[in-house]
Amino acid sequence: MNVIFFAIVMIAFLFAAVRQLAGGPADGDTTPIEALSQSVVDSAAGAVELAIGLIGVMTLFLGLMKVAEKGGLLNVMSRLLRPVMVRLFPDVPANHPAMGAMILNMSANALGLGNAATPFGIRAMQELDTLNAEKGTATNAMALFLAINTSSITLLPTGVIALRASAGSGDPAGILPTTLFATLGSTLVAIIATKLYQRFSSPAPAVLTSAAAGDPAEEAAERTGAGEAHNPNQNSDPNLDQNPDQHADHEYAHMLESASTGYPGWVSLTVLGCVMAIIPLAIVYGTVISPWIIPGLVAGFLAYGMIRGVRVYEVFVEGAKEGFYVAVKIIPYLVAILVAVGMFRASGALEAMVGMLGPVTAKIGLPAEALPMALLRPLSGSGAYGVLASIINDPAVGPDSYIGYLVSTFQGSTETTFYVLAVYFGAVQVRRVRHAMAAALTADLAGIMFAVLACTLLLA
Numbered sequence: 001m002n003v004i005f006f007a008i009v010m011i012a013f014l015f016a017a018v019r020q021l022a023g024g025p026a027d028g029d030t031t032p033i034e035a036l037s038q039s040v041v042d043s044a045a046g047a048v049e050l051a052i053g054l055i056g057v058m059t060l061f062l063g064l065m066k067v068a069e070k071g072g073l074l075n076v077m078s079r080l081l082r083p084v085m086v087r088l089f090p091d092v093p094a095n096h097p098a099m100g101a102m103i104l105n106m107s108a109n110a111l112g113l114g115n116a117a118t119p120f121g122i123r124a125m126q127e128l129d130t131l132n133a134e135k136g137t138a139t140n141a142m143a144l145f146l147a148i149n150t151s152s153i154t155l156l157p158t159g160v161i162a163l164r165a166s167a168g169s170g171d172p173a174g175i176l177p178t179t180l181f182a183t184l185g186s187t188l189v190a191i192i193a194t195k196l197y198q199r200f201s202s203p204a205p206a207v208l209t210s211a212a213a214g215d216p217a218e219e220a221a222e223r224t225g226a227g228e229a230h231n232p233n234q235n236s237d238p239n240l241d242q243n244p245d246q247h248a249d250h251e252y253a254h255m256l257e258s259a260s261t262g263y264p265g266w267v268s269l270t271v272l273g274c275v276m277a278i279i280p281l282a283i284v285y286g287t288v289i290s291p292w293i294i295p296g297l298v299a300g301f302l303a304y305g306m307i308r309g310v311r312v313y314e315v316f317v318e319g320a321k322e323g324f325y326v327a328v329k330i331i332p333y334l335v336a337i338l339v340a341v342g343m344f345r346a347s348g349a350l351e352a353m354v355g356m357l358g359p360v361t362a363k364i365g366l367p368a369e370a371l372p373m374a375l376l377r378p379l380s381g382s383g384a385y386g387v388l389a390s391i392i393n394d395p396a397v398g399p400d401s402y403i404g405y406l407v408s409t410f411q412g413s414t415e416t417t418f419y420v421l422a423v424y425f426g427a428v429q430v431r432r433v434r435h436a437m438a439a440a441l442t443a444d445l446a447g448i449m450f451a452v453l454a455c456t457l458l459l460a
Contacts, residue, residue, distance in 0.1 A: 043342030066319025071308035098127030134205030157412030182413035185450035190443035337386025
């Protein structure tokens with residue numbers, strides 16, 4: 001991201017400088033350099049205004065997701081996924097903690113719980129490494145898990161919905177069907193690509209048997225759960241009420257235990273069929289369904305929490321606090337990327353790039369204005385988020401245009417691949433990633449292609 005940020009700023013500066021020295025066109029009485037200077041100030045101020053406007057919507061959605069999480073929705077998702085996961089990962093014993101951690105990670109991603117997904121993902125890699133006979137080299141299961149993680153079927157892209165709402169979208173949840181379509185396609189491609197690439201990759205490390213790897217139950221008891229990666233200096237006080245870290249560990253162990261048992265296969269297939277049915281329903285009745293989505297989510301999640309015995313008000317406030325801090329913490333990232341993008345646009349460099357690439361990419365439904373988002377997403381989540389904010393807040397584009405829907409779908413249907421590679425493999429000191437990166441990037445490319453196809457079909 002350092003190189004990308006520096007490159008955008010320098011290209012913008014040099015482009016404006018050449019236009020200035022060459023006596024190029026200016027907007028009225030404003031010279032190119034003056035326009036560039038004004039853009040820096042306006043973009044920095046606009047980034048802060050954007051983040052402040054985002055606080056309310058972000059706190060709402062994270063509060064609702066906290067209610068759903070406390071009510072056990074994550075465990076329900078985990079039990080639905082288990083029959084599929086057992087078949088996708090034949091090298092991982094069905095009762096091994098790695099299976100439960102992977103299921104929890106994917107369930108959290110599907111529900112838009114990125115903060116919960118990361119510790120689950122790290123734990124999954126740590127558990128998969130216990131089955132790895134060749135430490136430092138990625139196994140087939142690790143590569144497949146990472147590829148699926150980067151594509152990740154998404155039911156509720158809550159962060160993108162919040163950003164679209166803050167940008168004044170008349171239908172902020174309108175990206176639900178396009179994101180679901182794109183992530184279903186990219187996940188399928190991720191699985192196929194990983195299975196194919198592993199045949200041509202270097203030999204897979206040997207997989208330890210359950211006996212050689214140790215008793216999964218004992219290992220789960222010995223490790224401290226998701227908190228292991230974040231709080232190694234834990235207190236040994238047996239009083240759980242006075243030791244929130246230990247309480248979190250026990251809660252995590254309980255979630256793993258719940259994820260270790262799945263619903264019957266027919267139940268999972270029925271739910272999958274219902275999810276798939278959302279796509280044609282959205283195509284036919286999209287304009288009728290869309291206005292119901294956000295109020296339906298608010299009422300549905302709160303009702304689910306009440307039925308499950310959750311103190312919905314207190315839990316909602318707890319989650320809302322996290323939303324407030326998240327919105328405030330992204331201000332520096334928004335300022336950096338929006339200033340860079342603003343300079344790039346004000347210098348005339350973006351206009352030149354659009355004029356050069358637009359005729360080519362437009363033929364496949366990918367306008368040149370959306371190219372920076374497509375290219376930046378695998379590299380930097382915060383950078384892509386800033387570009388998304390810049391595009392949908394541009395009065396000439398807006399959140400409800402084709403481009404606005406397309407870049408919103410990009411954000412919800414692709415992942416920050418290099419970050420995921422660094423964090424997940426770094427947690428287990430894997431240096432030989434084998435075919436994992438190729439499979440993950442293939443999934444990213446598929447996500448972009450399916451996003452274009454989804455927006456073309458649903459918005460035509």
